[in-house]
Amino acid sequence: MSHAHSHALKIADLTVSYARIPALHHVAFEVRCGMCVALLGPNGAGKTTLLKTLAGLVQRESGSIHFHGREVRGATPDIAYLPQRGQIDWDFPTTVRGLVEMGRYLRLGWWRSYGEADARAVDAAIATMGLESLQDRQISALSGGQQQRGFLARALAQEAHVLLLDEPFTGLDKPNQDNLKATLRRLRDQGKLLLVSHHDLPSVPEIFDQVIMLNGELIAAGPTAETFTPENIHRAYDTRVFAAVDHGVAV
Amino acid sequence: MMSFLTELWSQEFMRRALLGGALIGFTNGMLGSFIILRRMSLMADALSHSMLPGLALGIIFFGLNPSGLFLGGLSAAALVAVGAAVLARGSRLKEDTTLAILYTFAFSVGIIILSVNPQQVDLKHYLFGDVLGMDNADLWTSYGVALVVIPAMVLFLRPLLLTIFDSAVARSQGVPVERCQFLIILACVLSMVSSARALGVILMLGLLVTPAAIMNLLTDNFNRMMWGGGIIGVLASVAGLVLSYRFDRVPSGAMIVLVLFVSFLVTWLFSPRYGLLARLRKTRHFHEESLQRWGQRTEPPH
Numbered sequence: 392m393s394h395a396h397s398h399a400l401k402i403a404d405l406t407v408s409y410a411r412i413p414a415l416h417h418v419a420f421e422v423r424c425g426m427c428v429a430l431l432g433p434n435g436a437g438k439t440t441l442l443k444t445l446a447g448l449v450q451r452e453s454g455s456i457h458f459h460g461r462e463v464r465g466a467t468p469d470i471a472y473l474p475q476r477g478q479i480d481w482d483f484p485t486t487v488r489g490l491v492e493m494g495r496y497l498r499l500g501w502w503r504s505y506g507e508a509d510a511r512a513v514d515a516a517i518a519t520m521g522l523e524s525l526q527d528r529q530i531s532a533l534s535g536g537q538q539q540r541g542f543l544a545r546a547l548a549q550e551a552h553v554l555l556l557d558e559p560f561t562g563l564d565k566p567n568q569d570n571l572k573a574t575l576r577r578l579r580d581q582g583k584l585l586l587v588s589h590h591d592l593p594s595v596p597e598i599f600d601q602v603i604m605l606n607g608e609l610i611a612a613g614p615t616a617e618t619f620t621p622e623n624i625h626r627a628y629d630t631r632v633f634a635a636v637d638h639g640v641a642v
Numbered sequence: 643m644m645s646f647l648t649e650l651w652s653q654e655f656m657r658r659a660l661l662g663g664a665l666i667g668f669t670n671g672m673l674g675s676f677i678i679l680r681r682m683s684l685m686a687d688a689l690s691h692s693m694l695p696g697l698a699l700g701i702i703f704f705g706l707n708p709s710g711l712f713l714g715g716l717s718a719a720a721l722v723a724v725g726a727a728v729l730a731r732g733s734r735l736k737e738d739t740t741l742a743i744l745y746t747f748a749f750s751v752g753i754i755i756l757s758v759n760p761q762q763v764d765l766k767h768y769l770f771g772d773v774l775g776m777d778n779a780d781l782w783t784s785y786g787v788a789l790v791v792i793p794a795m796v797l798f799l800r801p802l803l804l805t806i807f808d809s810a811v812a813r814s815q816g817v818p819v820e821r822c823q824f825l826i827i828l829a830c831v832l833s834m835v836s837s838a839r840a841l842g843v844i845l846m847l848g849l850l851v852t853p854a855a856i857m858n859l860l861t862d863n864f865n866r867m868m869w870g871g872g873i874i875g876v877l878a879s880v881a882g883l884v885l886s887y888r889f890d891r892v893p894s895g896a897m898i899v900l901v902l903f904v905s906f907l908v909t910w911l912f913s914p915r916y917g918l919l920a921r922l923r924k925t926r927h928f929h930e931e932s933l934q935r936w937g938q939r940t941e942p943p944h
Binding site: 499 | 679797798800801803804807808810811813814815816817858861862863864867
């Protein structure tokens with residue numbers, strides 16, 4: 392566990408633009424495995440952009456990303472991006488188990504055959520997410536919370552260290568939200584680094600031990616108790632850093 | 643019955659048509675799963691129509707030689723696909739729009755070429771196909787396409803599956819999404835070119851899409867959907883050919899698509915999991931369950 396905690400994700404001078412309009416400007420912070428980190432900020436602050444950049448989906452203009460001392464360029468199985476639920480075709484012909492098995496493909500490459508060890512990793516991931524009794528169900532026959540746990544299980548099967556979640560609490564009812572909170576805590580305790588974009592401010596202290604506050608640029612980053620202050624919240628939400636936000640550029 | 647089948651098999655053109663039809667049916671039926679899950683049915687439709695001018699020019703310059711048809715159809719479809727992408731990138735128009743503009747243009751060029759062509763080839767054969775007119779060279783073409791397309795799909799199944807499931811996440815996982823998409827389109831065009839002679843540019847889409855749609859209503863397992871689609875493609879092609887031989891005025895391509903549609907309709911109604919009847923029954927079941935609970939609640943406490 393202590394070993395896992397030593398894995399650091401270091402972002403330095405990160406700038407990302409869409410059509411030459413900066414969405415993120417010179418962002419720098421460092422987080423470690425074993426942390427549950429909230430990404431906060433108003434719409435257009437660059438939360439999704441930051442997640443997509445870390446996932447290798449968006450080109451960065453400048454800056455560097457290092458994980459565990461190694462430069463991250465493009466995609467790596469160490470980092471798993473969990474899609475927003477709306478972008479998935481839930482009628483896709485696959486079961487929960489089939490979904491989790493997809494996580495192994497990245498470790499196996501395109502041709503190495505799926506073996507006993509892979510089946511065990513899939514079993515373990517399904518068990519950690521409490522999906523044993525649902526594993527043969529087609530993925531649309533699950534509740535929103537269960538679907539999310541299915542994707543988390545896929546990231547576990549992938550043996551990712553860093554999990555990027557885009558607004559995972561949106562659209563969940565109270566019991567499922569509580570369940571997801573417990574799940575995130577459990578994953579953190581297992582030494583995963585969770586980066587979660589979030590918009591419900593009152594629930595932040597209860598779920599996250601670190602916050603990163605954005606508004607086009609980095610407003611503040613650090614432990615929730617010290618960083619999640621009224622002053623910082625005001626700075627993140629009540630000021631406009633870039634004209635791009637006013638022009639309605641999707642971020 | 644037996645004598646009918648023996649008679650059927652004794653005809654050389656029929657043996658060729660059955661073999662060719664089975665091969666084409668398998669390749670197209672198997673590929674259909676990728677096409678419908680990636681929602682590329684309409685793109686495939688556009689590309690199939692785009693082949694007409696290529697096939698027409700192939701005929702004019704190479705006669706009935708299948709390699710001419712093959713090259714002509716392939717390059718016409720490729721030009722339209724690339725052209726649509728280029729036009730979309732250079733403007734605010736979406737790719738489905740530019741594709742629609744280009745493929746109708748290509749199709750009209752094909753019709754014009756065929757109608758002014760001095761060799762007077764029947765337009766009908768290109769639109770609706772003529773399985774019974776297949777010769778040995780056509781058969782070799784379908785062997786060749788099957789030998790390229792099927793192994794390619796099996797070899798790259800994992801990246802292809804990740805791509806069609808969720809291309810954004812697949813990209814974040816390092817899957818070469820663009821190349822996978824290109825492979826699917828290429829395989830699709832190849833399979834359709836191989837079925838151009840047998841089914842024609844209008845009907846070929848049926849053999850590509852319907853078998854996969856049938857399997858999609860029957861299974862939650864992608865592998866079963868893919869191989870099952872291939873098997874349904876074979877069965878429908880063979881059944882359509884036999885029926886068209888039996889009722890000898892009906893063109894075989896139309897008969898194959900008719901068989902596919904009837905199978906689809908039966909599956910849509912009676913599929914144990916996703917058929918209409920299963921759905922109706924399920925709704926009623928829940929309704930009864932809720933009635934039962936509601937009934938229990940209103941009982942006075944003991």
